Amino acid sequence: MDPSSGGPCQGIRNLVPALQSLGVEDEVVCLDDPIRTEDPFPIHRIGRGAGPWAYSAALRPWLDRNFERFDAVIVHALWLYHSSAVTRAIIEHRKQHAKTPKLFVMPHGMLDPWFQNDPSRRLKAYRNYLYWKLLENRVINQADGILFTCQRELELAREPFRPYRPRREFNVGYGVAEPPEFSESMREQFQQKCPQLEGRSFLLYLSRIHPKKGVDNLLRSYAQLAKNHSGTLPPLVVAGPLDSAFSRQMQALASDLGLTDESDGGEVAPPTVYFPGMLQGDAKWGAFYGCEAMVLPSHQENFGIAVVEALACGKPVLISKQINIYQEIVDDGAAIVDEDTEEGTLRLLRGWAELSNPQRAEMATAAKSCYTNHFLPEAAAKRLVAAINESMAGAIEENWRHDRVVAGVS
Incomplete structure (x- = not known):
């Protein structure tokens, strides 16, 4: 347990x-x-x-x-x-x-x-x-x-x-149990894990950092979009245990892609990727409530508890078709869905970046309804x-x- x-x-x-x-x-x-x-x-x-x-x-x-x-x-x-x-x-x-x-x-x-x-x-x-x-x-x-x-x-x-x-x-x-209502303690606990993100919106990956989760595709597609996107991309938080060899490989990959570098002034230059480790309790809920959307481009995902937790917090999800519950979510208008490839993950991120604020708000409302309808x-x-x-x-x-x-x- x-x-x-x-x-x-x-x-x-x-x-x-x-x-x-x-x-x-x-x-x-x-x-x-x-x-x-x-x-x-x-x-x-x-x-x-x-x-x-x-x-x-x-x-x-x-x-x-x-x-x-x-x-x-x-x-x-x-x-x-x-x-x-x-x-x-x-x-x-x-x-x-x-x-x-x-x-x-x-x-x-x-x-x-x-x-x-x-x-x-x-x-x-x-x-x-x-x-x-x-x-x-x-x-x-x-x-x-x-x-x-x-x-x-x-x-x-x-x-x-x-x-x-x-x-x-x-x-x-x-x-999936209904999340606790948002509290200021949640925001504070998450900020202790990612102090650089205070007052900033971000995209959230929250799961094990494992080969089947598509983290490498996520980092590469995020770096590619950062180079070619005309607007400002939100930072990406990759939250999960950091004690495995693969998680260390992913941190090294983010560094190689220039996603964790600091500017000459010592301030982190956006867009960038943060690895706060495993989030639990108020810090986890602070991450869910504080993000724009959750992204999980898994190669295989039986259910995706974290995906449903994001929906329960009223957050849209950007997910692969290899997450077995994707159809229910996309039918309710709460997800952007694509293949579990680097190209598919890039389309997920680009699709979110190109949405207007009213469209994002509509998806957020649909996310909460999807949770109560199905999960x-x-x-x-x-x-x-x-x-x-x-x-x-x-x-x-x-x-x-x-x-x-x-x-x-x-």
């Missing part, structure tokens, strides 16, 4: 309160080091997994001790030890006990064919192919249901692997309850809804 590990952890935090409002109790077991957080639901951190597979000797005993307390188990994410361990434990538990929880798997986009087709992932693709044949096909095909965040994810998941025979497929959607967590929670209820083979909802669901995560 470490926020720096990506979207599934935040997705759980968004969904659980909505489930609790429906009378469903949730607990999470995860392979994190034991630390205290302020989450309003129990999190059992049983220790970090070992090695690239995140093996945990503590997971199976915890499951065996606790299964009978739960009516449903949801495995979040694939390709690590926890998914096959939970599946094996459920199967063996059913052989010995009359009461065994239903098993659901939420892949979070990890069955997207991009991961098997991208040329830079050939070794990982072969590894996943072998792993699918040996273990992961059982995780999918023996679960009581597979839960998807959008219809596009459901359809794409059918392409890369065989045998692929899930018992049930559910498009339950994915809710409220209460709707996703109701669909999840319905999916579990359907898989109970006719069981009355009240028989389980006041018991517990445990979400197993990596």
Whole structure:
């Protein structure tokens, strides 16, 4: 449940309160080091997994001790030890006990064919192919249901692997909690991270700085537009953890492109790019509320929680077609959408730069409406309850809804 590990952890935090409002109790077991957080639901951190597979000797005993307390188990994410361990434990538990929880798997986009087709992932693709044949096909095909965040994810998941025979497929959607109302503290916290931007508008990239996110295309297209655009471009904030080799490469690329240079007078010369690191809490919301628009030109994005958070703050988004929820957003008039190439990213930035202020204001209004129309967590929670209820083979909802669901995560 470490926020720096990506979207599934935040997705759980968004969904659980909505489930609790429906009378469903949730607990999470995860392979994190034991630390205290302020989450309003129990999190059992049983220790970090070992090695690239995140093996945990503590997971199976915890499951065996606790299964009978739960009516449903949801495995979040694939390709690590926890998914096959939970599946094996459920199967063996059913052989010995009359009461065994239903098993659901939420892949979070990890069955997207991009991961098997991208040329830079050939070794990982072969590894996943072998792993699918040996273990992961059982995780999918023996679960009581597979839960998807959008219809596009459901359809794409059918392409890369065989045998692929899930018992049930559910498009339950994915809710994002409504952001806190803007406060002056948010502006101040963000300014502490980017003091050079006080009083200035900017474009915001907020996500992991990872090869699949298209950050290199974003920097190159921004530099190209800066050279050829007749007007003044807003600065670009690239917010994400800076502790990876790739993030350091992107900082070096921005420097090579002349986007982080200072003028002779010591003042940063616009247009420029800022790398404030990972933004959390008020600093994150200050970035969302303070930006003109959010940009995310990903090569693959199952849902894009940060995209929806931007919409919820009334901010238009400039995104690639490889973000699976792009169609809903562009249909509502809240996005500029293009291909996940350098040329496509350049068109995103140019398209925004050429909009008039009234057009931008219209998109901002559409952004908030898009969020309320499609991405409220209460709707996703109701669909999840319905999916579990359907898989109970006719069981009355009240028989389980006041018991517990445990979400197993990596």
